[in-house]
Amino acid sequence: MLNDVTVQIFLLWLALTALSILYGYYISLHPPEQKDNPIAVFWGIAFTIILLSPSQYLAYQAGLTLLFSLMLPGYFITSLGIVGAMWSLKHRAEEVSARGHQILNELNERG
């Protein structure tokens, strides 16, 4: 049965996870420049770790090993989600750019 500390830590973890997801959403709305994408991915992961670590640490300190273990999958899924969103964004942007380059090349060839 969940005790008060477990519920509090779990709610904290949920709130921080939501913040991480919001960060990912914000990045998708305000994409960085192409060459900055790896940096954005790095900060995405770092941000997730920074946000989620305290709740995991609290769970560990409280001796809630089960909760600590349960947090791990969500922890990595959130990180992977941000990385995936960034790569998907980059891939889509590259496809769009390729079309633009093609039009410009054709324009150049026509003289």
Add this chain to the structure above:
Amino acid sequence: MTNYLTTWPNETIKKRDRLLTVCDKALTGIEVAIDYGFNGHRDLILLDKAITIIQQRLAEATTLLSILVDSCDQNDKYPLWVLDALGLRNNGPPDAFTLMAENEQLLAIIKQESNLKWRQAEAPKKWLLQMQTNFKEIKAHLLGQRWQGKAKPPR
């Protein structure tokens, strides 16, 4: 309505058509920069390439416009659209040369901003849209569309 352009020498019409083609190419470059240069991310290589094309076409268009207007000077009589392009109509829209010059200024600002890595995407996009409007206005001048149903040219 009388199509006054048909009364003008074919050679002049050919020059005008050539200028219209160059304007269309510049417009394509601008459209690509707007539609693909800011979509998802800012593709600096694409934007640089588009700007180079716009710059080349703009220079070519300015030269062609001067040649065209010079070639039209026959006993001080010009086609109506040339008068309009030269801004000889009172309270008329900006003439083609002014619009070309404005586009050159906008391009210079855009190039300067591109050195700053286009951190603020909205400003260059706004300037590109202004350039697009100017080129469309130049085309309207060349096609005589600004004279239709309006005051007669000065004598």
